[in-house]
Amino acid sequence: MYTLTDVSKTYRQGARTVEALSDVHLSIADGEFIAVQGQTGGGKSTLLQLLGALDKPSRGTVLLGDEDLGRLGSTELGDVRARRIGFVFQSFNLIPTLTAQENVETALAPLGVPATTRRERARAALESVGLGDRTGHLPSELSGGQQQRVAIARALVKEPDVLLADEPTGALDEDTRGEIIGLLEGVWRDRGLTLIVVTHDSWVAHRAERRVHLKQGRITGKAATRV
Amino acid sequence: MFGTYLRRELVNRRRQTLIVAIGMALAIALVLVVNSVAGGVKAAQAVALQSVYGVGTDITVTKATTAADTNGGGQRFQFGSGSGNATGGTRTFTRNRLTVERGVTTFASTAVSTVAKTSGVKAATGVLSLNDTDFTGQIPQAGSGSGSRGGFTPGATRPTGGPDGQGGSAFGVDSFTVLGYDVTGAAIGPLTAATLTSGRALTAADSGKDVAVLDSDYATSAKKKVGGTISVGGTTFTVVGVVKSTSATGASGSNVYIPLATAQKLATQTGKVSSVYVEAASANDIGGVKTALQKTLGSAMTVNTEADLASSVTGSLGTASSLANSLGLWLSILVLAAAFLLAVLFTVSGVTRRTREFGTLKAIGWSNRRIVGQVAGESIVQGVLGGVIGLAVGLVAILVVNIVHPTLTAGTATVGRTLAGGFGGGAPGAAPGGFGEGGGFGRAAAAATTTAAQIALTLPVTAWVVLLAVGLAVLGGVIAGAFGGWRAARLRPAEALRSVA
Structure with a gap:
């Protein structure tokens, strides 16, 4: 699925240059469930943005299948995001x-799906996350867990190849955390998509097949694998 | 999706929508009303000018007056010591003068054909504006005891003679305007704004004859009727017709109309005219025709369009015109600019507030074009909403004005005038008299300066004005949307999401 070779990402902060990622080598297979862990400022979000085609590496290559994301223009990157990548955010x-x-x-709008089909698929996606009876509710009328379910439905409705989740349980209580992770695991297992979760939460990380630790922009130690 | 998202945003952010729409509505309503007032005032000015220049006259050509052209100041009547007729101790003088109107300079009538041949000119006709003045005076006959100069001396013989028999004097002046015009069938000119109320109009057969058509108001005041006579320049004319002005002002271009050839001969202005009235082939090219005429005729001639002549309209109509054209215009521009700025600021601040939203949409694959379209769409709808409200408010305001029908006074410097009056006086010490009795010169002169007409102001609503209002509303939305869209397009998804992470 992903092949990252010698990837670095630097930012300019005034006169200072900050290296968010340094010499990252990482391969992620199709259908893999990976947890990315690390300290705050360790480069987790930057890695997720590169994997999510939201940004380009300063150096090195990020391949999604055969597509070199670093060489694509913003329109092509947008197209990759629209077709192949689903996002789930901490704040929904x-x-x-x-x-x-x-x-x-909204996830189907850039794909040019006709209105009727769009509505049917959206309703089915909401039913699949257990919110078939909440389709007409505004986010403010839903609980945190329900909002995250809607966000997961939005990420899944286009049937992406990969689902990227940035602290998906960070804003939820313990019970809801379990529900959401259970939902994500179910989706991963049922649909065979690649699931990459960035998390601080060790409990969540231990549900993944493989854990990647980032420290000061570098992958440290060997990637742990669940047994 | 576009429509749903747009509708939801406008409804859920209704406070912002209302503020932008109301700001835009105020501006649009103001633009609509000011434009309409300007149109109404222009139409009223055209009505005021129509009474002078007739219907269809787009341009007038006159000769600029120079010091050499002036008639040496006002009218002068000179009498010798033996002038007049003496009867019963009173000497009576009468004088009649037919002269070119003061401030008017004549020029060769060949200019008419020069004008007619100029490109873009549909029709041209020449006129000669004259003024007929009758002076009558009565003074005590010399030797009738009018008293010593400087005052009445007690004990001296009481003065006799004069109109009051007590040594007094009386002078009267009667004046009316005379217009010589082409009776061979000119399609333009002052009489195009008049209808015949009795008798007949002058025809080509009347050219060079002593026949006249009178303005109905003048005919009434001078007690003249068709079949009667009128003395013009000492020549007796037969009144063949009476006309009434059809212009809204009711004012006529002249008191008496006579054939041009006759007028030229009587006023010893053979081959001369004082104005050429011009009708342009196209109402859209009046400026071009004016330029062409000015070039052909040279700088000695003055070429005025109706717009130029509008400045000669005075009174409250003139005030309304300058208000609409200066204050109204600038106020509209100011309010419009403020409304546009308000829309831009609200849109840009809305985009800033929605950074997370647009970052998320970009993350799930929305293109910049789609996001810019969404932002611009919201702004345009807000603008159009403001435009519709503004249009409604503006139309109601215009309707109210049209129901109230405010009346404006219009004064035109060259509108036909009648001067009648005089001054008289008793001898020193004689009973009541003195200057001013019977109407002094001052009063008569004031009446002659301008003729005030009452014109009801009607504000027109043209499709063009409505389109302008809607166009401005859309433009305001497009400008605000462009700024907001530009801001949204510049958001990089990674940064937009990082800002909320």
Whole structure:
């Protein structure tokens, strides 16, 4: 699925240059469930952005299948995101003025899916995350767990190859955390997609097949594998 | 998706939507009303000018007055010591003068054909504006005991003679305007704004004859009727017709209309005219025709369009015109700029507030074009909403004005005038008299300066004005959307998401 070779990412902060990632080599197989762990500022979010085609590496290559994400223009990157990548954010990032169903539909809008099909698929996606009876609710009318379910439905409705989750349980209580991780695991298992979760939470990380630790922009030690 | 998202945003952010829409509505309503007032005032000015220049006259050509052209100041009537007729101790003088109107300079009538041949000119006709003045005076006959100069001396013989029999004097002046015009069938000119109320109009057969058509107001005041006579320049004319002005002001271009050839002969202005009235072939090219005429005729001639002549309209109509054209225009621009700025600021601040939203949409694959379209769409709808409200408010304001029908006074410097009055006086010490009795010169002169007409102001609503209002509203939305969209397009998804991570 992903092949990262000698990847570095630097940012300019005034006169200072900050190296968020340094010489990262990482391969992620199709259908793998990986947890990315590390300290705050260790480069987890930067890695996720490179994997999610939201940014380009300063050096090295990021291959998603055969596509070199570093060589694509912004329009092509947008197209890759629209077709192949699903995102789940810590703060859910739902559009506050749209209903649950309309939020899910936003993921299909750039694919040019006809309105009727779009509505049907969005409803099915919400039903698949257990929110078939909440389609007309605004995010403000839903609990945190329900909002994250809507966000997961939005990420899944386009049937992506990879699901990237940035601290998906960070804003949830313990019970809901279990529900959401259970949901993600179920989706990963049922759909065979690649699941990459960035998390601080060791409990969540231990559910992954493989754990990657980042420290000061570098992958440290050997990637741990669940047995 | 576009429509749903747009509708939801506008409804859920209704406070911002309302503020932007109301700001835009105020501006659009103001633009609409100011434009309409300007149109109404322009139409009223055209009505005021129509009474002078007739219907269809787009341009007038006159000769600029120079010091050499002036008639040496005002009218002068000189009498010798033996002038007049003496009867019963009173000497009576009468004088009649037919002269070119003061401030008017005549020029060769060949200019008419020069003008007619100029490109873009549909029709041209020449006129000669004259003024007929009758002076009558009565003074005590010499030797009738009018008293010593400087005052009445007690004990001296009481003065006799004069109109009051007590040594007094009386002078009267009667004046009316005369217009010589082409009776061979000119399609333009002052009489195009008049209808015949009795008798007949002058025809080509009347050219060079002593026949006249009178303005109905003048005919009434001078007690003249068709079949009667009128003395013009000492020549007796037969009144063949009476006309009434059809212009809204009711004012006529002249008191008496006579054939041009007759007028030229009587006023010893053979081959001369004082104005050429011009009709342009296209109403859209009046400026071009003016330029061409000015070039052909030279700088000695003055070429005025209706717009130039509008400045000669005075009174509250003139005030309304300058208000609409200066204050109204600048106020509209100012309010419009403020409304546009308000829309831009609200849109940009909205985009800034929605950074996370747009970052998320970019993350799930929305293109910049789609996001810019969404932002611009919201702004344009806000603008159009403001435009519709502004249009409604503006139309209601215009309707109210049209129901109230405010009346404006319009004064035109060259509108036909009648001067009648005089001054008289008793001899020193004689009973009541003195200057001013019977109407002094001052009062008569004031009446002659301008003729005030009442014109009801009607504000027109043209499709162009409505389109302008809607166009401005859309433009405001497009400008705000462009700024907001530009800001949204510049958001890099990684940074937009990092800012909320």
